[in-house]
Amino acid sequence: MGYWWVNHNKTFTQEIEGAYLWSPKRESNNSRSQFYENMRLASPNDVVFSFGRSTISYVGIVSEYAISAPKPTEFGAIGTNWGPEGWLLPVGWWPMPSPVRPKTLIPKLGALLPTKYSPIDPATGNGHQKAYLTEISQAVFSTIMRSGDPLGTWSNREEFRTEADPSMIGDRVDDTIEEAIIADDSLSATEKKQLVDARRGQGRFRMNLRRIERRCRVTGLENQTLLIASHIKPWRSCASSSERLDGSNGLLLAAHVDRLFDRGLITFSADGKIIVSPRAKRDDLHNLGLSEALNRDVGAFTPLQQKYLEYHRAEVFLEEDA
Amino acid sequence: MGYWWVNHNKTFTQEIEGAYLWSPKRESNNSRSQFYENMRLASPNDVVFSFGRSTISYVGIVSEYAISAPKPTEFGAIGTNWGPEGWLLPVGWWPMPSPVRPKTLIPKLGALLPTKYSPIDPATGNGHQKAYLTEISQAVFSTIMRSGDPLGTWSNREEFRTEADPSMIGDRVDDTIEEAIIADDSLSATEKKQLVDARRGQGRFRMNLRRIERRCRVTGLENQTLLIASHIKPWRSCASSSERLDGSNGLLLAAHVDRLFDRGLITFSADGKIIVSPRAKRDDLHNLGLSEALNRDVGAFTPLQQKYLEYHRAEVFLEEDA
Numbered sequence: 001m002g003y004w005w006v007n008h009n010k011t012f013t014q015e016i017e018g019a020y021l022w023s024p025k026r027e028s029n030n031s032r033s034q035f036y037e038n039m040r041l042a043s044p045n046d047v048v049f050s051f052g053r054s055t056i057s058y059v060g061i062v063s064e065y066a067i068s069a070p071k072p073t074e075f076g077a078i079g080t081n082w083g084p085e086g087w088l089l090p091v092g093w094w095p096m097p098s099p100v101r102p103k104t105l106i107p108k109l110g111a112l113l114p115t116k117y118s119p120i121d122p123a124t125g126n127g128h129q130k131a132y133l134t135e136i137s138q139a140v141f142s143t144i145m146r147s148g149d150p151l152g153t154w155s156n157r158e159e160f161r162t163e164a165d166p167s168m169i170g171d172r173v174d175d176t177i178e179e180a181i182i183a184d185d186s187l188s189a190t191e192k193k194q195l196v197d198a199r200r201g202q203g204r205f206r207m208n209l210r211r212i213e214r215r216c217r218v219t220g221l222e223n224q225t226l227l228i229a230s231h232i233k234p235w236r237s238c239a240s241s242s243e244r245l246d247g248s249n250g251l252l253l254a255a256h257v258d259r260l261f262d263r264g265l266i267t268f269s270a271d272g273k274i275i276v277s278p279r280a281k282r283d284d285l286h287n288l289g290l291s292e293a294l295n296r297d298v299g300a301f302t303p304l305q306q307k308y309l310e311y312h313r314a315e316v317f318l319e320e321d322a
Numbered sequence: 323m324g325y326w327w328v329n330h331n332k333t334f335t336q337e338i339e340g341a342y343l344w345s346p347k348r349e350s351n352n353s354r355s356q357f358y359e360n361m362r363l364a365s366p367n368d369v370v371f372s373f374g375r376s377t378i379s380y381v382g383i384v385s386e387y388a389i390s391a392p393k394p395t396e397f398g399a400i401g402t403n404w405g406p407e408g409w410l411l412p413v414g415w416w417p418m419p420s421p422v423r424p425k426t427l428i429p430k431l432g433a434l435l436p437t438k439y440s441p442i443d444p445a446t447g448n449g450h451q452k453a454y455l456t457e458i459s460q461a462v463f464s465t466i467m468r469s470g471d472p473l474g475t476w477s478n479r480e481e482f483r484t485e486a487d488p489s490m491i492g493d494r495v496d497d498t499i500e501e502a503i504i505a506d507d508s509l510s511a512t513e514k515k516q517l518v519d520a521r522r523g524q525g526r527f528r529m530n531l532r533r534i535e536r537r538c539r540v541t542g543l544e545n546q547t548l549l550i551a552s553h554i555k556p557w558r559s560c561a562s563s564s565e566r567l568d569g570s571n572g573l574l575l576a577a578h579v580d581r582l583f584d585r586g587l588i589t590f591s592a593d594g595k596i597i598v599s600p601r602a603k604r605d606d607l608h609n610l611g612l613s614e615a616l617n618r619d620v621g622a623f624t625p626l627q628q629k630y631l632e633y634h635r636a637e638v639f640l641e642e643d644a
Contacts, residue, residue, distance in 0.1 A: 225366060225387065288578075
């Protein structure tokens with residue numbers, strides 16, 4: 001289990017209410033940031049301290065790996081220099097019985113904080129402005145919890161974790177985009193329906209896709225009733241209507257393969273190899289009966305498909321950490 | 323490929339516009355009807371003549387096997403003596419270039435029509451009031467098509483079939499019910515959200531389910547990110563909010579297993595055996611890597627789960643024809 005600490009800065013309210021964390025993928029100068037890379041390292045059941053307004057008021061439990069998602073619309077004008085696509089990490093928040101000002105614990109905390117990428121200054125206890133998600137030790141976690149939850153009510157967190165249920169986060173992002181599409185006066189009723197259907201892998205998108213793909217490339221399944229019309233570049237991340245409806249932006253996949261692909265646990269190389277994420281657990285792939293199928297050559301992709309697959313490899317696929 | 327003929331009677335408009343056929347499951351005296359059993363025999367890519375107002379104006383292509391679904395709300399007061407739960411068969415309709423009055427073809431058709439369960443009287447050509455979905459021969463099909471589509475434009479039907487896309491029929495039924503839930507003044511905002519989330523296998527329903535089930539009983543998969551919280555008695559068919567949120571009305575299933583279970587291609591016996599529908603194709607199960615897993619004993623169910631499984635076996639599972 002991992003321990004994390006997030007400095008929300010301006011997005012505290014949105015991230016607590018929305019049950020997530022969101023960060024851009026890179027700095028505004030396009031360089032990598034360890035604080036953002038950490039979004040992809042956080043794993044289900046990891047815990048996160050929420051630090052905002054100089055106080056830790058919430059403890060969170062990560063419910064799923066981060067997904068690639070556009071900047072939440074509720075951020076409004078915040079972070080205009082951030083890239084439009086980032087990491088969205090679903091987190092269920094639990095209000096700490098006695099919110100903690102870490103500054104007051106510096107005598108104990110100072111020596112326990114990491115020397116690199118510390119969320120607060122180990123000497124003064126002031127928050128580091130540039131920090132976002134940072135890793136902390138179990139010792140830091142326990143020290144703060146003893147102060148913020150003296151009765152140890154946190155230990156009953158299994159109950160809490162299922163209560164919070166932030167696992168629909170992807171759906172919620174999609175819902176917001178769908179509402180915007182439906183409210184868009186520049187689109188006809190037919191176009192709106194096509195785009196909404198495309199989200200579910202149906203309608204015009206599925207029809208366009210079926211002109212290009214016939215079966216699940218991984219399992220060989222051909223039964224249309226059992227196949228999912230899966231977007232390569234996720235529906236929520238598409239830049240335009242034409243990307244959302246483009247048959248080249250899709251694959252027909254068996255439902256369990258679709259799930260792995262959607263979560264970035266598998267992707268495809270330009271030359272038709274299946275790439276398995278280091279995050280995918282061997283046991284899971286074995287239970288899914290895919291151990292052998294994942295060694296298959298899935299065949300050539302068209303140049304248009306390759307463009308979308310490049311996006312999937314870069315933005316959706318969960319790589320080893322940088 | 324199968325050939326069918328439906329006498330819509332009063333539901334012509336709704337069924338053509340909605341891209342489906344719907345029938346009750348049994349006669350009002352609860353006896354079986356071959357016309358209704360036929361709904362479960364129709365297979366994807368089978369063709370159907372739509373007969374209404376003494377005329378065949380549409381040819382349909384079945385896009386998926388029938389699903390168990392409540393009577394469409396757009397039927398309104400029609401069929402008040404029908405049971406509330408019936409068979410919904412997704413059909414894409416194609417307007418026939420020259421609508422055909424079968425009565426005018428009786429000299430040719432009479433001898434070709436079936437002796438039992440004929441849709442019209444082979445002598446007079448009058449529609450049989452009690453008939454709904456009936457099987458016809460390829461000869462009847464061709465005879466009518468030569469008259470209704472003399473230029474043979476029908477042969478380009480692959481294009482049409484994907485255009486029609488009635489495969490979202492289950493979603494559309496769910497959408498209608500969801501709208502009714504959202505408009506229901508007797509429910510609080512929290513209750514509405516719980517019910518809408520339950521449709522997607524999330525929120526309170528998933529939480530309740532996770533108190534009872536831990537893993538996919540078929541594959542052994544334990545990774546919550548990859549598991550679907552699947553209703554045993556379908557969400558759309560639940561009689562009450564409590565059934566929709568009841569953890570005992572669910573199973574955690576791997577996505578491909580969920581799909582087979584949802585489509586009635588597998589079910590479970592009271593003593594923990596997996597029952598595979600005669601409609602499930604061996605090739606598909608093999609491609610899904612499930613050939614072995616389906617022989618497993620999935621373990622005991624609670625009495626409450628058994629109640630819902632009884633419903634699934636009776637109403638959702640696709641049995642051999644009666």
